[in-house]
Amino acid sequence: MIGQTISHYRITGQLGSGGMGIVYEALDLDLGRRVALKFLPPQLSRDQNALDRFLLEARTASALNHPNICTIYAVEKVELEKGNAQVFIAMELLEGETLDRRLSASLMPVDRLLDWGIQLADALDAAHAKGIIHRDIKPANIFITQRGQVKVLDFGLAKLTRPEMAMETIGATQDSPGPAHLTSPGATVGTIAFMSPEQARGEELDNRTDLFSLGVVMYQMATGRLPFSGATSAVIFDAILNRTPPSAVRLNPHLPPELGQIIETALEKDRKTRYQTAAKMHADLDRLKRQLGSGGTTAAKPAEKSVAVLYFENPGGSKEDEYFRDGITEDIITELSRIKDIWVLTRSAVMVYRDKTATAPEVGQQLNASFVLEGSLRRAGNRLRITARLVETKTARSVWAERYDRQIEDVFAIQDEIAQSIAKALKVMLTEQEKRAIEKAPTADVQAYDYYLRGRQFFHEFRRKSFDYARQMFARAIVIDPNYARAYAGVADCCSHLYMYWGGSTEDLKEAESASRRAVQLDPELAEAHVSRGLALLMTKKYVEAHQGFEAAIRLNPKLFEAYYFFARACFQEGKSEEAAQLFEKACLANPEDYQAPVLLAQTYITLGRTLEADAARQRSLRIIEKHLEFHPEDARALYLGALALIPVGQRDRALEWTQRALAVDPEDPAVLYNIACVYARLNMADPAIGCLEKALQQGEWYKAWAEHDSDLDSIRGYPRFQTLLKSI
DSSP states (O other), X not given: OTTOEETXXXXXXXXXXXXXXXXXXXXXXXXXXXXXXEEOOGGGTTOHHHHHHHHHHHHHHHTOOOTTBOOEEEEEEEEOGGGOEEEEEEEEOOOEEEHHHXXXXXXXXXXXXXXXXXXXXXXXXXXXXXXXXXXXXXXXXXXXXXXXXXXXXXXXXXXXXXTTHXXXXXXXXXXXXXXXXXXXXXXXXXXXXXXXXXXXXXXXXXXXXXXXXXXXXXXHHHHSSOSSOOSSHHHHHHHHHXXXXXXXXXXXXXXXXXXHHXXXXXXXXXXXXXXXXXXXXXHHHHXXXXXXXXXXXXXXXXXXXXXXXXXXXXXXXXXXXXXXXXXXHHHHHHHHXXXXXXXXXXXXXXXXXTTOOOOHHHHHHXXXXXXXXXXXXXXXXXXXXXXXXXXXXXXXXXXXXXXXXXXXXXXXXXXXXXXXXXXXXXXOOOXXXXXXXXXXXXXXXXXXXXXXXXXXXXXXXXSHHXXXXXXXXXXXXXXXXXXXXXXXXXXXXXXXXXXXXXXXOHHHHHHHHHHHHHHHHHXXXXXXXHHHHHHHHHHTTOHHHHHHHHHHHHHHOTTOHHHHHHHHHHHHHTTOHHHHHHHHHHHHHHOXXXXXXXXXXXXXXXXXXXHHHHHHHXXXXXXXHHXXXXXXXXXXXXXXXXXXXXXXXTOXXXXXXXXXXXXXXXXXXXXXXXXXXXXXXXXXXXXXXXXXXHHHHTTOSHHHHHHTTOGGGGGGTTOHHHHHHHHTO
């Protein structure tokens, strides 16, 4: 239809399509304005019920003149050839995207969540005042314009609560099948995951059903997950009717408790105890927004004690000192993360600002951090000069600053002082356990620490040779200080990763096991040591002991991403998909900037049949990966995981392009080959998929355990060549 003129509209492009309509961009030739035209699909044009719903959407929405509801200009009918007619709606052209595509890769800032919630509640209040229930509030029916304005779409399932409103509101006549007749009594309409309990039971509905659905949407915006989910419709219905979801505040420590309470009230199963009107929910959200904006008591919550630690500047410009500068910065992040009441942004969140010129307040605003720690580090011989300054994002004022001119042996004392000074500036009282953990020096020898930092720099490069180099650096640190627990954990992690991703030898397994055991013995309170232990045990399929290691790490540091991530991988490998999904969800919350966990979470959701949540997780991961590749275009892992995320959104050519880029980085890497096999399998390219898999599995049996439960390979499971391949290992 592009290029055609229908009535007085010239169609210039297609915007999208769905089960109940195809939407085009067009130019209104009479008024000279750009509009959107929604056409009923040809296969439904002769379906009277579908036509009635289509007209209901147009008439209902046109009766609602509200800034947060998409404006309907006209509903028109044009005669085509052979007596056929085409019905379409002319509506406001919106620039932006639907909320389901805007659900952030990282947790949504509280101010944005409140702002959008207020606009949605206001839109529903206007609809309810006209006697209209939407009945299908969900992210796909909520549009966010480029200016951040919310628009409610698609009133095709709407229902009038007062029949006398029919003629006045949508022009229904005594003889026409009004909206009340579009659904048979007791029928269930809407999208399952967003239904209210009374909607799930097929009961008579009132305005409060929309408020429950709005609560589901806000829960998803606040936590990145749906409150009610399951592998089948029956399981979801059971969750809606009988199960209480985890508190949104528990899943997202950035949320003020008052916002968590608003969401919980909206999600009350008994509609008598739920919000009774959209106006009341709007008022509570607006009051909280004003309270937070005025610096009231509600603002003094964990979300207001969030800190982004920028990589310290290197004023000397020496490349040789960069590993030391980066290591000190990352250790300060680690020290601060031990404090329960301070939310510290992860290394990956601030990495993109390394060596950038953005000011502290700009970074704080972009990362939704209340405070930003910035500073510089200069090393000259045995002398160390560190400056540090804590800046409040909102006011750009310095709330604490210090300069340290010390011997290099004092580096641990400096880190300790910085962490404790920040806690004091933020009025956080440290527990004895937190104070002890911060004050504990990781090693007695600064030269051992120097080698440890060099090893960690190589480790973060995530390449085979880099892991070999990292292991050498950690081993040198151990030679200098045989009691260095973190260095032992580093050796164990290198060996585990070499075995897991590059088909390492049984010697790697033995070294991972012994080094991780020694790390835990030297420092039983070091959470990272327990993660290393769990990962080493996972490599040898000692699942029960591996679980114990991960659980110990989480008890010691509930913010530690690696504990949740590798625990989730262990559960997935065992076929415990439900447990794996829960742990991947927690990993996403612990490090919202990591791209691996949401990709694997989506894969786990697919295994569980939870397609809605899988789509949301994929979209989050894709946004993170695209941002990551801007700064790391040769990251093969980001490329092949990104390719997997591109396939479900219809970007096949781009997925193949990213696949070839990943292969070009390292065509013999078993991790690359295995995941590219997954890409080919998802694209139904069986022969190249099995060919890549054969090469990957030749280098070790680790991938066999993963392949046995990997939904990405489902399309090739019936091939004898695939079955033979698994049996041969």
